[in-house]
Amino acid sequence: MNLVSIRIITVDVRKLVKFYEHITGLSAIQYTDDFAELQTKSATLAIGSTGTLQFFGGDEVAKAAQNHTAIIEFITEDVDANYSKLADFLQGRIVQKPTTMPWGNRSFLFRDPDGNLVNFFTPVTPEAIRKFDKHAGA
Structure with missing residues (x-):
């Protein structure tokens, strides 16, 4: 088994994509307005909007900006x-x-x-x- 990706759920995909592009120097692949990925050699940082939660069972699956x-x-x-x-x-x-x-x-x-x-x-x-x-x- 290999860890390949971490996904952040956010209300503002564009803002987080821009931030992570700036700090890493990488260019994100923006698949839709609701989903993007920054790919490194060993793993991917995915950024998804709260709208993507419907694919996983609804809004209560994850909460944006609540990671502690x-x-x-x-x-x-x-x-x-x-x-x-x-x-x-x-x-x-x-x-x-x-x-x-x-x-x-x-x-x-x-x-x-x-x-x-x-x-x-x-x-x-x-x-x-x-x-x-x-x-x-x-």
């Missing part, structure tokens, strides 16, 4: 460079400036426009580097 438990994580070559490049754009959304975590990743944490936590991280210890070696060149 998950963190969307992107591995990057240089988290400090990402911070320098994005700090002004993310003003007011930054949760944690680049910090080396006890498990060996240097982490920069912020919120997207819907309040979802996003983590850019770079492995910095030998153990963390080995762990994420398959993602080299992220």
Whole structure:
């Protein structure tokens, strides 16, 4: 089994697509006004409107901008460079400036426009580097 995708449900697909394109430098594939995907080497970040919930059983299946438990994580070559490049754009959304975590990743944490936590991280210890070696060149 492989995790291939995380989907964010939002009331404003266009706004989230624009945000994630800006922070990642990737271009989204916009299939409809209600659904888009940003594809990375290892997984896809899907963005769907609340209107897509009807396909899954109705409006109560998920609530937009209500996430308080998950963190969307992107591995990057240089988290400090990402911070320098994005700090002004993310003003007011930054949760944690680049910090080396006890498990060996240097982490920069912020919120997207819907309040979802996003983590850019770079492995910095030998153990963390080995762990994420398959993602080299992220």
